[in-house]
Amino acid sequence: MxxxxxxxxxxxxxxxxxxxxxxxxxxxxxxxxxxxxxxxxxxxxxxYLNYNPYPHSIDKLELANERLADQTPEQRATLNTRMTRAGKASGIHFNWGGTLGPNPATRLAHQLVRLAGDAPNANYDGSKQTALVEALFEAYHCRAQDISQPDVLREAAQRAEITSADINDWLQRDQVGSLVDQEAEAxxxxxxxxxxxxxxxxxxxxxxxxxxxxxxxxxxxxxxxxxxxx
Structure with a gap:
């Protein structure tokens, strides 16, 4: 083995x-x-990719329009088609709608993943952490949800069969969020x-x-x- x-x-x-x-x-x-x-x-x-330069959640399509402003409509259409095909080939049906929170928009999501994989959480193994990662990807890409929002994170974590008590505890662990910040910077x-x-x-x-x-x-x-x- x-x-x-x-x-x-x-x-x-x-x-x-x-x-x-x-x-x-x-x-x-x-x-x-x-x-x-x-x-x-x-x-x-x-x-942290830090896509959102604003201090509030913003529509993802609006952000895309800003980031791709130098592309022609034809180039945008080609990019959209390529991404859609790549997603379908991998089993992902992209939903381009929804909003993205202010930077770092994914801090809390990374914080939950970190805690789901920590050794002290004896109730969970690596498969639980992987299930949480998958639920977060699905929330963002397929459900057009804003994964900077605690309620969205709670729903995703529940789909990964993490208990409500653990979810609420982990969302409050700001010291872990600070460690995530350091790792993301490194x-x-x-x-x-x-x-x-x-x-x-x-x-x-x-x-x-x-x-x-x-x-x-x-x-x-x-x-x-x-x-x-x-």
């Missing part, structure tokens, strides 16, 4: 790589000899762990696929790691 360690540095506005990783793990465990006995140890590391910029952008995957401490790797790219890396381990 091998343990394949993956550091996933991302913000919750990055979704396709998460689904590709899920597909790659499922494919590996189903098809690679002995793969079903191998373990994937995933660390979810925070990053991951930022050319000298940071994430390098020049996110999402960033670091597999077994050495493999760092570029761009948005598909499931087969990741599967090949898993096999390399497994063969070295063997």
């Amino acid at each position: 091998a343990v394949i360690k993956i550091q996933f540095i991302s913000d919750f506005v990055c979704a396709v790589t998460k689904r590709n990783l899920d597909a790659a793990i499922a494919l590996y465990q189903k098809t690679y000899p002995g793969g079903k006995d191998d373990t994937f140890d995933i660390t979810w590391a925070p990053y 991951n930022k910029g050319p000298a940071g762990t994430a390098g020049n952008g996110v999402p960033t995957l670091i597999i077994q401490g050495t493999h760092r696929p570029e761009g948005i790797p598909d499931a087969m790219d990741l599967m090949e890396i898993f096999i390399q790691v497994r063969e070295v381990s063997a």
